[in-house]
Amino acid sequence: MAVPKDAVWERDPHTAAKHDLLKQYLEAWAPILLSRHDVITYAEGFAGAGVYKQGEPGSPVVAYEVFARALHRSPKRVRLVLMEEDPRRVEELQRQMALAQSRNREDIAARLSIDIEQGDFHPALLRKLQRTGRLGKPLFVLLDSFGGPDIPYSLLHELGRYRSTEVMVTFEPAFLTRFAERHDGHRQLGDEAFGSQEWQHVFRQPSSHKFTFLREQYRATLRQAGFTHTLYFEMVDEGGRKLYLIFGTQHERGLEKMKDAMWKVDPSYGIRYRDPRDTEQQMLDLVFEPDTAPLRRILHDFISEAPKGRTVPELQRYTLLETVYRPAQVITAVRQLRESGAVTTEPRAINTKTRVSAAATSPSAGPSAEQGALW
Numbered sequence: 584m585a586v587p588k589d590a591v592w593e594r595d596p597h598t599a600a601k602h603d604l605l606k607q608y609l610e611a612w613a614p615i616l617l618s619r620h621d622v623i624t625y626a627e628g629f630a631g632a633g634v635y636k637q638g639e640p641g642s643p644v645v646a647y648e649v650f651a652r653a654l655h656r657s658p659k660r661v662r663l664v665l666m667e668e669d670p671r672r673v674e675e676l677q678r679q680m681a682l683a684q685s686r687n688r689e690d691i692a693a694r695l696s697i698d699i700e701q702g703d704f705h706p707a708l709l710r711k712l713q714r715t716g717r718l719g720k721p722l723f724v725l726l727d728s729f730g731g732p733d734i735p736y737s738l739l740h741e742l743g744r745y746r747s748t749e750v751m752v753t754f755e756p757a758f759l760t761r762f763a764e765r766h767d768g769h770r771q772l773g774d775e776a777f778g779s780q781e782w783q784h785v786f787r788q789p790s791s792h793k794f795t796f797l798r799e800q801y802r803a804t805l806r807q808a809g810f811t812h813t814l815y816f817e818m819v820d821e822g823g824r825k826l827y828l829i830f831g832t833q834h835e836r837g838l839e840k841m842k843d844a845m846w847k848v849d850p851s852y853g854i855r856y857r858d859p860r861d862t863e864q865q866m867l868d869l870v871f872e873p874d875t876a877p878l879r880r881i882l883h884d885f886i887s888e889a890p891k892g893r894t895v896p897e898l899q900r901y902t903l904l905e906t907v908y909r910p911a912q913v914i915t916a917v918r919q920l921r922e923s924g925a926v927t928t929e930p931r932a933i934n935t936k937t938r939v940s941a942a943a944t945s946p947s948a949g950p951s952a953e954q955g956a957l958w
């Protein structure tokens with residue numbers, strides 16, 4: 584998709600998937616945080632117009648509706664802080680947010696404040712969050728540009744200083760792989776986004792590895808900024824253009840909930856969305872079941888390394904932190920491994936008290952761990 588010029592543009596299927604992911608995650612995030620804090624904040628640096636050509640909601644409206652539903656069950660408050668550069672989009676956004684407010688009860692709208700500002704997101708967004716005392720309190724920041732790179736590392740570093748901040752950034756690798764090698768200005772944009780020049784090793788990578796390399800460099804950048812856990816979600820639009828959503832949190836619970844959201848959006852692999860109109864998509868086998876064969880192999884390797892085996896909670900934590908899979912998928916995987924004769928369990932019932940050991944001679948646990956290597 585070319586960068587749209589109109590104030591309001593057509594929503595792509597991959598944007599719908601992005602909104603679905605955001606909604607699924609915020610539906611988990613909001614009640615957890617509202618149960619412990621009086622005020623939580625949702626901020627966007629690139630808010631858009633709040634609506635698409637056919638009337639579909641933009642991300643600020645998606646978020647607003649999630650929070651409105653959460654506030655029906657909680658007496659607390661939510662603040663939305665929205666920045667957008669284009670004045671035409673700001674005007675539309677104001678209209679859309681007023682409509683969202685009018686669709687909700689007055690007492691809900693009164694506890695769900697909206698602060699819209701027109702202008703360049705940086706450093707205005709950070710200043711506003713500082714000034715209003717939102718840093719250090721529960722805060723989710725969506726930095727959803729057209730792919731950039733346009734998020735300075737210095738901003739991520741400031742946000743990452745606080746344990747209660749989570750970020751989701753849209754990152755498009757093609758700009759840097761295509762243009763930056765021969766263009767000083769573009770290379771400098773890359774340096775500012777990554778906070779170092781390490782990413783420039785991409786120029787020496789084979790073509791097939793360039794995007795993966797940049798994605799992993801960007802995850803490393805988020806970790807360097809303080810977000811100890813990162814996840815990525817890959818989106819491919821109708822023209823085969825790849826965008827990554829990169830999520831950073833300092834909480835294992837946030838990691839778990841984002842994985843749950845990702846597996847809901849992509850029930851087969853948990854990490855990607857491909858536009859059905861993309862011709863490459865049509866060449867891929869359609870998989871309707873979760874592809875958990877790599878998880879079985881990864882777990883089998885992990886169990887085999889421990890002479891006394893592993894407990895189910897150990898396997899679940901390992902799955903959460905080291906794989907694309909979810910802790911909730913572990914019990915089924917262990918059962919399948921036992922059925923194939925690869926492991927034994929003690930006792931037989933598989934629950935949090937079960938210890939899992941490699942069978943004396945284990946048959947192969949499944950196909951290659953290609954998906955594990957995606958991490």
Ligand SMILES: C[S@@+](CC[C@H](N)C(=O)[O-])C[C@H]1O[C@@H](n2cnc3c(N)ncnc32)[C@H](O)[C@@H]1O
Nearest residue numbers: 629630631641642667668669703704727728729
């Ligand atoms: C991908 S769109 C946002 C879409 C929106 N988050 C959604 O999902 O509905 C990116 C938006 O960022 C705005 N933008 C671009 N550069 C900006 C900047 N430096 N500061 C603030 N907004 C910017 C664009 O005008 C555009 O509306």
